[in-house]
Amino acid sequence: MRQNKAKTVHRPVVSAAELLTQMDTDFLFFDFICENLCPSVDYKPSSFVRGTGALEVEGDSLRFVTTDARATQYSDAQLDDYQPLSRRNFLWRPPLRMSARARFSHPSGALRGTAGFGFWNDPFMMTGPRKPALPRALWFFYASPPSNMALALDAPGFGWKAATIDALNWPFLALLPLSPVAAPLMNFRRLYRAVWPIAQRAIKVSEAIVPAEMTDWRTYVIEWEARRVRFFVDGQLTLNCSTSPRGPLGFVMWLDNQFMIVTPWGRLKRGLLNAPGRQWMALEQLQIQAIAPESSLS
Numbered sequence: 001m002r003q004n005k006a007k008t009v010h011r012p013v014v015s016a017a018e019l020l021t022q023m024d025t026d027f028l029f030f031d032f033i034c035e036n037l038c039p040s041v042d043y044k045p046s047s048f049v050r051g052t053g054a055l056e057v058e059g060d061s062l063r064f065v066t067t068d069a070r071a072t073q074y075s076d077a078q079l080d081d082y083q084p085l086s087r088r089n090f091l092w093r094p095p096l097r098m099s100a101r102a103r104f105s106h107p108s109g110a111l112r113g114t115a116g117f118g119f120w121n122d123p124f125m126m127t128g129p130r131k132p133a134l135p136r137a138l139w140f141f142y143a144s145p146p147s148n149m150a151l152a153l154d155a156p157g158f159g160w161k162a163a164t165i166d167a168l169n170w171p172f173l174a175l176l177p178l179s180p181v182a183a184p185l186m187n188f189r190r191l192y193r194a195v196w197p198i199a200q201r202a203i204k205v206s207e208a209i210v211p212a213e214m215t216d217w218r219t220y221v222i223e224w225e226a227r228r229v230r231f232f233v234d235g236q237l238t239l240n241c242s243t244s245p246r247g248p249l250g251f252v253m254w255l256d257n258q259f260m261i262v263t264p265w266g267r268l269k270r271g272l273l274n275a276p277g278r279q280w281m282a283l284e285q286l287q288i289q290a291i292a293p294e295s296s297l298s
Contacts, residue, residue: 045079045080045081045251046079046080046081046083046084047078047079048076048078048079048080048083048126048127048254049076049077049078050074050075050076050256051066051069051070051073051074051075051076051257052066052067052068052069052070052073052075053065053066053069053075053076053077053078053255053256054066054067054077055077055079056280058282060284061282061283061284062282062283063280063281063282063283064077064078064079064115064253064254064255064280064281064282064283065077065255065278065279065280066113066255066256066257066275066278066279066280067277067278067279068275068276068277068278069112069113069257069272069273069274069275069279070257070272070274071257071271071272071273071274072272073272074256074257074258074272075256075257075275076254076255076256076257077254077255077256078252078253078254078255078256079252079253079254080122080127080250080251080252080253080254081250081251082122082127082128082250082251082252083127083128084128085250086130087121087122087130087133087248088248089248090121090247090248090249090250091248091250091251092119092224092247092248092249092250092251092288093247093248093249094224094225094226094244094247095223095224095225095226095290095291095292095293096223096224096288096289096290096291097221097222097223097224097287097288097289097290097291098117098118098119098221098222098224098251098286098287098288099219099220099221099285099286099287099288100117100140100219100220100221100253100283100285100286100287101217101218101219101220101283101284101285101286102117102217102218102220102281102282102283102284103214103215103216103217103218103281103282104142104214104215104279104280104281104282105215105278105279105280105281105282106214106215106279107213107214107215108142108144108159108160108214109144109145109159110144111142111144111214111279112144112257112273112274112275112279113143113144113255113256113257113258113259113273113275113279114141114142114143114144114147114254114255114256114258114259114260115142115254115255115256115281116139116140116141116142116253116254117139117140117220117251117252117253117254117283118137118138118139118140118141118222118251118252119137119138119139119222119224119245119247119249119250119251119252120135120136120137120138120139120249120250120252121133121135121136121137121168121249121250122250122252123135123136133168134167134168135165135166135167135168136165136166136167136168136245136246136249137163137164137165137166137245137249138163138164138222138224138229138244138245138249139162139163139222139252140160140161140162140163140210140220140222140231141160141161141162141163142159142160142161142214143157143158143159143259143260144158144259144273145158145259146259146261147259147260147261148261148262148263148267149260149261149262149263150262150263150264151165151200151203151205151207151262151264152200152205152206152207153193153196153197153200155207155208155209156209157261157263159209160209160210160214161207161208161209161210162207162208162210162222162231162233162238162239163205163206163207163208163239164204164205164206164207164229164241164243164244164245165203165204165205165243165245166203166204166243166244166245166246167203167204168246169202169203169204169246179266182195182199183264183265183266184265184266186263186264186265186266187265192264192265196264199264201243204243204244204245205243206229206239206241206243207239208231208238208239210233210238211233211238212233212234217284218233218234219232219233219234219235220232220233221233223291224244225244225291225293226244226293227242227244228240228241228242228244229241229243229244229245251288253281253283253286255279255280255281257272257273257274257275258270258271258272258273259271259272259273
């Protein structure tokens with residue numbers, strides 16, 4: 001694949017498609033094997049920028065930035081590849097490997113809001129007039145307090161994680177009518193530890209805290225296979241799980257100022273946070289490519 005010297009651009013990037021067409025980059029590129037992944041698709045990721053969010057080029061990296069974000073306004077800096085598509089036409093299915101070299105301006109806990117990269121089904125109508133849906137995702141995902149998405153037994157509900165979820169499957173849908181009765185019972189620790197693993201398996205949740213400093217350059221890899229997902233950080237296996245979501249899903253990379261609370265005991269809340277100063281996620285390299293089934297870096 002051809003890789004050329006990046007040109008430095010000292011201005012915000014409004015359109016991701018414009019970024020790709022104006023720059024011969026060696027920091028933002030996609031390696032497709034189209035006959036396996038996205039036949040007959042002219043791939044052009046789109047920007048989604050709200051509030052104080054911006055996409056900026058800094059040297060050889062693309063930065064997803066928010067500046068003095070306020071809890072009164074949603075701020076987001078995002079690239080994705082699904083805005084004009086219906087969910088059934090999202091581009092990505094296993095087996096594939098995504099690799100991203102990235103770092104953040106703040107460590108875990110100090111970065112405010114959510115951020116990350118990977119694949120999901122955009123269930124909350126954030127970028128288009130789709131119907132609401134239950135979530136499907138596999139990604140590196142960050143959330144700061146007061147976020148509390150405690151969906152994995154004994155795992156914290158916030159932090160920098162490798163994670164999967166697939167609530168659009170029949171085991172979870174079969175359990176869903178029981179949730180009004182089951183949720184209050186999850187406040188009792190012994191019942192929670194006995195019953196919640198059943199629900200966790202039903203929604204295909206697997207999580208692991210990323211054991212690496214977010215502010216350093218890291219190479220993050222997701223290997224998505226039909227029956228298994230592996231997450232690597234700098235070549236080290238972080239999570240190896242059998243909770244592989246079904247496709248098709250869309251690629252997303254973002255940084256915003258929202259929080260979300262979703263707990264087994266029925267607490268649900270969503271809102272916005274103040275994020276003073278400049279916060280950013282920098283991307284130096286990105287690849288998505290097909291792999292052979294049961295391929296592994298290990």
